Amino acid sequence: MVEIKNTLNNDVYTISVIGEVDASSSIHLDESLSEATSKYKKIMVNCEQLEYISSAGLGVFMSYINDLEEKGIKLVIYGLSKKVHHVFQILGLDQLLKITEDEEGARGIIDGI
Amino acid sequence: MPSQKSILRLISFFAGFVWLAMLGSSYLYRFGLLHYATSDTYLFASKSLLLLFIVTIYFFYRFNIGRQESLNIIDLLWNVFVTGLIATVVSLASTLLLTVLKDQEHGRNPYFLDTLYQINVGLIITFLIATFMVWKRFILYQKSKWLVRTWNTFEYGLLGSAILFFIDFKIFTGIGLVISGLLAVLGIILSANLKWVAYLNYKQKWKSILLIILIALYIGYFYTILSNYGQDHGYTPIYSVLDVITVNELYFFAMIYSIFSVLVILFNLPTSSVFEQKLIEVINFQKLSQSRNSGQSEGQIFDILLESSVSVAVANAAWLDIMDAEGVCTKTLFFKLDERAKNDILKSIETKKKRGIQSQVPGRGSKENRFTAEVKHDIHKSIFIVPLFIQDQQIASMALLKDVKDGFSKEMIEIIRTFINQASISIENYRLMVEAIVNERYKEELKIAKRVQDSLIPKMLHTNEDLEISAFSKAAAEVGGDYFDTYKMADQRLALIVGDVSGKGTSAAFHMSQMKGVFQSLVQMNLSAREFIIKANNALSGSLDRTSFITATYINIDSKKKRIEFSRAGHCPSLYYSAKEKKVRYLEDNGLGLGILRDSQFNDFVDVNEIEYSSGDILFLYTDGITEAKNSKNEEFGYDRLKLFLEKHVFYSAEYIKDEVLKTLHEFCECSNLGDDVTALIVKVK
Numbered sequence: 001m002v003e004i005k006n007t008l009n010n011d012v013y014t015i016s017v018i019g020e021v022d023a024s025s026s027i028h029l030d031e032s033l034s035e036a037t038s039k040y041k042k043i044m045v046n047c048e049q050l051e052y053i054s055s056a057g058l059g060v061f062m063s064y065i066n067d068l069e070e071k072g073i074k075l076v077i078y079g080l081s082k083k084v085h086h087v088f089q090i091l092g093l094d095q096l097l098k099i100t101e102d103e104e105g106a107r108g109i110i111d112g113i
Numbered sequence: 114m115p116s117q118k119s120i121l122r123l124i125s126f127f128a129g130f131v132w133l134a135m136l137g138s139s140y141l142y143r144f145g146l147l148h149y150a151t152s153d154t155y156l157f158a159s160k161s162l163l164l165l166f167i168v169t170i171y172f173f174y175r176f177n178i179g180r181q182e183s184l185n186i187i188d189l190l191w192n193v194f195v196t197g198l199i200a201t202v203v204s205l206a207s208t209l210l211l212t213v214l215k216d217q218e219h220g221r222n223p224y225f226l227d228t229l230y231q232i233n234v235g236l237i238i239t240f241l242i243a244t245f246m247v248w249k250r251f252i253l254y255q256k257s258k259w260l261v262r263t264w265n266t267f268e269y270g271l272l273g274s275a276i277l278f279f280i281d282f283k284i285f286t287g288i289g290l291v292i293s294g295l296l297a298v299l300g301i302i303l304s305a306n307l308k309w310v311a312y313l314n315y316k317q318k319w320k321s322i323l324l325i326i327l328i329a330l331y332i333g334y335f336y337t338i339l340s341n342y343g344q345d346h347g348y349t350p351i352y353s354v355l356d357v358i359t360v361n362e363l364y365f366f367a368m369i370y371s372i373f374s375v376l377v378i379l380f381n382l383p384t385s386s387v388f389e390q391k392l393i394e395v396i397n398f399q400k401l402s403q404s405r406n407s408g409q410s411e412g413q414i415f416d417i418l419l420e421s422s423v424s425v426a427v428a429n430a431a432w433l434d435i436m437d438a439e440g441v442c443t444k445t446l447f448f449k450l451d452e453r454a455k456n457d458i459l460k461s462i463e464t465k466k467k468r469g470i471q472s473q474v475p476g477r478g479s480k481e482n483r484f485t486a487e488v489k490h491d492i493h494k495s496i497f498i499v500p501l502f503i504q505d506q507q508i509a510s511m512a513l514l515k516d517v518k519d520g521f522s523k524e525m526i527e528i529i530r531t532f533i534n535q536a537s538i539s540i541e542n543y544r545l546m547v548e549a550i551v552n553e554r555y556k557e558e559l560k561i562a563k564r565v566q567d568s569l570i571p572k573m574l575h576t577n578e579d580l581e582i583s584a585f586s587k588a589a590a591e592v593g594g595d596y597f598d599t600y601k602m603a604d605q606r607l608a609l610i611v612g613d614v615s616g617k618g619t620s621a622a623f624h625m626s627q628m629k630g631v632f633q634s635l636v637q638m639n640l641s642a643r644e645f646i647i648k649a650n651n652a653l654s655g656s657l658d659r660t661s662f663i664t665a666t667y668i669n670i671d672s673k674k675k676r677i678e679f680s681r682a683g684h685c686p687s688l689y690y691s692a693k694e695k696k697v698r699y700l701e702d703n704g705l706g707l708g709i710l711r712d713s714q715f716n717d718f719v720d721v722n723e724i725e726y727s728s729g730d731i732l733f734l735y736t737d738g739i740t741e742a743k744n745s746k747n748e749e750f751g752y753d754r755l756k757l758f759l760e761k762h763v764f765y766s767a768e769y770i771k772d773e774v775l776k777t778l779h780e781f782c783e784c785s786n787l788g789d790d791v792t793a794l795i796v797k798v799k
Contacts, residue, residue, distance in 0.1 A: 092705035
């Protein structure tokens with residue numbers, strides 16, 4: 001099961017993904033990302049407490065890659081555990097999505113350093 | 114055991130023979146009477162034969178009527194009626210003959226008169242016994258021990274009393290009088306058993322009355338015939354059959370029972386409609402409860418309900434609104450009514466005179482929607498509306514109309530309520546059954562899907578002289594998203610692929626079959642690994658849904674050049690054992706899953722690598738079901754264990770490694786179901 005928390009700090013929208021994202025719970029991640037990308041230009045995805053992500057969950061991230069580019073949205077994923085990061089890597093998503101180690105790095109990218 | 118038919122034939126033949134003997138002995142007696150003195154021997158013989166005849170006919174009907182399994186009252190009465198008719202016709206003919214020949218020599222011939230008399234006696238006795246046996250069936254229609262005992266006493270008494278025939282006093286004296294009196298009383302007591310009358314419907318009752326009256330007329334007619342026989346001709350029969358107490362009693366009993374029957378049927382006529390109504394109720398209720406078992410459709414159950422309720426309430430018109438899950442009326446069944454009349458009636462319900470009927474089941478149907486009321490309408494004067502519920506959800510509403518005020522008695526309402534309950538149960542059962550069938554069908558469909566998918570996984574792997582190849586694929590559910598395939602191109606070249614579709618189950622299975630199509634088409638174009646991956650991405654981009662992608666590793670093996678060319682499209686990195694270096698390593702090149710970028714940008718991410726292989730090298734392709742398999746401590750099998758596994762097995766054949774990897778995985782998980790689709794393809798260079 002997954003728990004998703006959304007917070008808005010100034011103009012930065014943060015989605016915190018907690019728990020496991022599998023085929024059924026990936027729908028919640030999709031809903032949350034869909035809302036975020038339709039309203040905000042600066043999005044951070046906090047994955048510090050993301051324990052596991054299935055291919056269906058990766059598919060959700062993947063499906064927004066084009067949107068981000070077209071709408072000029074800055075989306076940064078941070079706090080991936082080693083294992084989850086490896087999953088992103090294998091699929092090649094690390095080449096397409098901005099991924100940083102921690103929140104500070106993410107903020108740096110969002111603020112356009 | 115001879116058949117009933119042959120027994121009957123034998124008995125009737127015997128009866129005919131006895132009758133002839135009886136006639137013969139009466140001739141002899143008559144001869145003696147005319148020419149010598151009285152010869153008692155022949156009289157005795159003739160009397161004995163008469164009794165034998167009676168007994169024979171009794172057994173004939175005992176076999177004929179007594180043995181019939183089912184009791185068809187009208188048929189039995191009809192049989193008696195026809196027997197009586199034949200006897201009457203013959204008897205009338207003989208009377209006519211006598212009248213015609215009265216003044217002639219033949220007409221006074223005593224032998225001729227004896228013959229006619231015996232013919233009459235034979236027929237009348239046959240008719241009387243037929244009637245007797247049918248009445249017996251009627252009386253014993255619903256047996257009790259006491260009744261059977263009484264009847265047997267009566268029957269044996271009748272037979273026994275025949276003996277008195279030989280003793281020379283008249284029946285109305287002494288013992289004869291007492292015995293016949295007793296038998297008559299028994300006969301009257303038994304005649305009170307008329308339960309069969311209740312089982313006749315109105316029409317059958319009228320028929321029975323008619324037939325029994327005619328039978329009674331025959332009985333009366335025959336009595337007069339026998340008692341006055343030959344008086345006009347100065348003829349005296351050698352004995353009177355009426356001297357036999359049995360015959361007398363038969364007359365009496367047959368007549369009494371006929372009279373009783375007619376009277377009881379007559380008195381039953383006015384109430385027979387009520388009885389029939391009750392019977393209809395029972396049958397309707399049975400129909401409704403049977404419909405539950407035989408799985409009739411909802412429509413049929415509603416039809417039966419409406420029909421049954423109308424007939425029970427004797428309603429003039431009715432309708433039944435069938436509602437969907439939202440409580441909106443979707444269909445209305447009408448009985449002698451149409452939509453417009455229904456609306457008129459609904460408007461004209463006099464709300465003041467609405468009387469709600471409290472439901473016995475709390476929460477089901479408030480007073481508001483279950484009520485009787487008066488209606489201001491030309492034809493219909495009262496209405497009864499009742500809803501149908503399945504688990505607090507209203508599924509229908511029935512309205513019954515009558516052309517009198519206060520047409521619905523409390524009893525009727527109760528009966529209709531039981532009908533409604535029964536119908537609700539039937540419909541609920543039907544719905545549950547439909548649901549079960551649908552589920553069953555889905556299961557079947559999944560089985561079919563599994564069969565189809567199994568056929569997509571190659572049974573035979575292409576190989577060549579250089580290589581041994583082994584593979585397996587196991588879906589976690591019925592269908593899965595893992596895929597592998599091989600293809601042999603010209604010039605000792607071999608193409609291999611292992612793929613994994615994102616997600617699980619049916620959707621993954623569909624994409625997997627697309628992947629198979631893409632592979633089988635592209636591989637024939639003799640492409641390089643890079644070209645293959647780009648074209649595959651192109652082909653799949655159009656057909657994969659938004660969040661789906663496929664990871665794959667594509668391999669070209671050229672056995673002439675001893676080279677392996679491979680490209681990894683986001684798939685988990687393959688393991689490679691180099692025999693020269695004696696080392697196992699992951700082939701971790703860059704690459705992007707198919708369908709992640711659906712335009713030419715993708716091309717920039719395609720990475721191709723080549724390896725020169727030598728004897729003993731092993732290429733181990735797999736899907737993430739292996740590395741992500743978990744044990745009870747929630748630990749993944751992982752890349753390290755997999756690498757270690759291969760290091761331990763480098764000297765074994767591809768086939769053995771394949772078997773071992775499955776075994777190792779199951780040992781690690783301590784279970785038979787790995788929870789994910791698992792695939793491995795092992796290539797070993799000979």
